[in-house]
Amino acid sequence: MILLIVVGVFSAIFTYLWRLWSLREKRQSELREIVARKRAERDESVKFAQKSAEKLEKSKFDQISVMSFEELKENLQNGSISCLEAVRTYYQKAILANKSTNSICMFILESEKWAEEWDEKAKNQEGFVKPPLFGVPFSLKECVPIKGYDQTRGFVQDTFRPTPVDSVLVEQLKLLGAIPFCQTNVPQSLLSFNCSNPVYGLTKHPLNPERTPGGSSGGESALLAANGSVIGIGGDVGGSIRIPCAFTGTAGIKPSHLRFSHRGVCGSVPGRPLINSNDGPMAKDIKTSIELLKILWNDTWISDQDPYVPPVVWNEKEFSKTSPLRIGYYIDDGWFTPTPMVQRAVLEAKEILEAKGHILVPFRVPNAYNVMFMFLRAVCVDAGSFLSRKLMNDIIDPLLYTQVLLWMIPLPIQRLFAWMANVFFPRLGNIMRAMTLNTAQLRQTYADIEAYRSEFTQLMKDKNIDALLCPPTVTPALPHVMASKLFTATSYTGIFNLLDFAAGVVPVTRVCKEDLQKLEDEYEEHDLWYKIAKNGSRDSLGLPIAVQVATPPFKEEVCLRILRDIEQDAKFQ
Numbered sequence: 001m002i003l004l005i006v007v008g009v010f011s012a013i014f015t016y017l018w019r020l021w022s023l024r025e026k027r028q029s030e031l032r033e034i035v036a037r038k039r040a041e042r043d044e045s046v047k048f049a050q051k052s053a054e055k056l057e058k059s060k061f062d063q064i065s066v067m068s069f070e071e072l073k074e075n076l077q078n079g080s081i082s083c084l085e086a087v088r089t090y091y092q093k094a095i096l097a098n099k100s101t102n103s104i105c106m107f108i109l110e111s112e113k114w115a116e117e118w119d120e121k122a123k124n125q126e127g128f129v130k131p132p133l134f135g136v137p138f139s140l141k142e143c144v145p146i147k148g149y150d151q152t153r154g155f156v157q158d159t160f161r162p163t164p165v166d167s168v169l170v171e172q173l174k175l176l177g178a179i180p181f182c183q184t185n186v187p188q189s190l191l192s193f194n195c196s197n198p199v200y201g202l203t204k205h206p207l208n209p210e211r212t213p214g215g216s217s218g219g220e221s222a223l224l225a226a227n228g229s230v231i232g233i234g235g236d237v238g239g240s241i242r243i244p245c246a247f248t249g250t251a252g253i254k255p256s257h258l259r260f261s262h263r264g265v266c267g268s269v270p271g272r273p274l275i276n277s278n279d280g281p282m283a284k285d286i287k288t289s290i291e292l293l294k295i296l297w298n299d300t301w302i303s304d305q306d307p308y309v310p311p312v313v314w315n316e317k318e319f320s321k322t323s324p325l326r327i328g329y330y331i332d333d334g335w336f337t338p339t340p341m342v343q344r345a346v347l348e349a350k351e352i353l354e355a356k357g358h359i360l361v362p363f364r365v366p367n368a369y370n371v372m373f374m375f376l377r378a379v380c381v382d383a384g385s386f387l388s389r390k391l392m393n394d395i396i397d398p399l400l401y402t403q404v405l406l407w408m409i410p411l412p413i414q415r416l417f418a419w420m421a422n423v424f425f426p427r428l429g430n431i432m433r434a435m436t437l438n439t440a441q442l443r444q445t446y447a448d449i450e451a452y453r454s455e456f457t458q459l460m461k462d463k464n465i466d467a468l469l470c471p472p473t474v475t476p477a478l479p480h481v482m483a484s485k486l487f488t489a490t491s492y493t494g495i496f497n498l499l500d501f502a503a504g505v506v507p508v509t510r511v512c513k514e515d516l517q518k519l520e521d522e523y524e525e526h527d528l529w530y531k532i533a534k535n536g537s538r539d540s541l542g543l544p545i546a547v548q549v550a551t552p553p554f555k556e557e558v559c560l561r562i563l564r565d566i567e568q569d570a571k572f573q
């Protein structure tokens with residue numbers, strides 16, 4: 001009798017598990033079919049762009065392909081090249097860049113027609129005045145809403161659900177004459193700084209296919225670095241513009257969150273009120289982003305569309321001041337010591353700024369140990385359950401396994417691990433306590449973030465500091481698999497989302513032999529994360545290294561002025 005009951009219970013459990021497994025397998029095979037359809041659609045879009053590009057004369061391609069953003073704009077304005085020629089040139093350049101990087105999700109098929117329409121207006125419409133970005137092609141991170149295209153964020157379940165309207169930023173760029181011509185790749189969920197997802201695959205660093213171009217705007221950074229685009233739009237919740245730029249030697253800025261509209265913009269986790277994200281420009285240099293932002297913030301068009309955006313226009317007076325600034329700098333935030341190459345870059349940028357007359361003073365990040373804790377708790381507002389649920393209903397990208405595994409551990413067990421980890425790996429212990437257990441804890445963290453914002457900005461005021469200079473992350477571009485394991489290296493970028501500062505990066509130098517020697521001799525492996533950082537930084541000779549500049553909200557012009565000052569004299573090539 002007992003035996004029968006035992007056998008019955010076991011077979012019931014087995015049947016239940018078997019059904020669950022079969023359902024999952026069925027779902028996975030449906031998802032794989034969807035991926036195949038989406039990839040076929042992408043291949044078609046590449047063919048379309050290739051066919052269109054072939055219609056462009058080689059001499060025109062050679063002429064346009066070497067133009068900077070400024071030159072492109074000028075030549076389109078004076079009519080020596082047409083919008084269609086510019087777009088076709090960038091189809092060709094992007095296809096080439098995509099071959100080595102896999103950075104493109106989709107070409108925007110209407111871009112050819114939009115270019116023709118602008119050319120037609122310029123030719124035949126009486127009294128037509130060319131808008132300032134007339135015919136300039138630009139690329140878009142896949143999650144930036146553009147009408148008629150998916151924003152999957154790397155989730156298979158979100159394919160074939162095209163968005164019905166453009167984001168305010170895309171609408172503005174189009175009105176100003178710019179032509180969105182392709183969407184670029186992201187990591188699944190966006191909450192990572194590698195760049196891989198089951199829909200579009202793995203994006204590779206243009207200088208080393210074994211390494212990541214960063215994330216989550218990694219398709220943008222790879223495409224720009226491989227000369228496939230002249231300007232792109234990325235998005236940043238914890239470093240997603242700045243880390244990809246730093247890894248690939250490109251430049252970009254995340255403005256404070258109220259300088260652009262957020263209407264219809266879908267980030268990684270919706271509903272995280274105190275970790276403020278923004279879209280922002282990315283390009284080969286900061287000069288290009290400055291030119292673009294001057295145009296976008298020329299008037300109050302954005303706040304006329306979206307009353308939540310204050311009517312703050314470009315402050316040329318602030319940008320073109322020549323008086324010296326007081327800049328706080330640090331090479332270590334007290335949470336994660338950067339590798340020697342990253343520290344050297346900050347010191348070199350400091351010298352450049354001092355040579356330009358600015359005053360650099362050491363700055364210590366207050367309460368650094370708590371910043372990453374607050375950041376993670378306030379990003380994963382629901383202890384990761386929104387993302388876990390989405391991921392469980394999808395094909396999970398292998399590069400996300402570490403993160404997913406951590407989220408899957410039940411909260412009480414996370415706390416138990418935290419207690420044990422405190423003994424041999426205190427930083428992990430700190431992080432394992434980060435997921436919130438209840439709304440009271442979350443409310444307290446919001447209160448702590450608000451208090452931290454006050455403390456931080458007061459400290460800057462007391463020390464009379466206008467801006468901060470610091471590393472953007474801990475290492476050069478990492479091998480693909482290491483990025484999601486080192487998610488706590490986002491302390492350098494995440495802090496400025498938590499503070500809602502403007503923050504941008506410019507490349508300053510490249511990894512040299514002395515850096516690698518110092519890495520071996522001096523960089524200590526206090527725990528597993530340091531070990532990964534050290535390992536990931538080996539064999540990185542020649543990879544770009546950037547610095548980060550941050551300023552309080554609505555001081556983007558000061559941030560850009562400093563980034564420009566660094567860019568002008570940095571010996572980065």
Ligand SMILES: CCCCCCCC/C=C\CCCCCCCC(=O)NCC(=O)O
Binds near residue numbers: 193216236266487
């Ligand atoms: C038991 C502890 C579990 C901790 C698990 C944490 C898993 C990692 C979660 C977040 C990592 C934070 C990385 C931040 C990268 C930010 C990238 C970004 O800016 N994305 C843009 C966007 O989200 O829209």
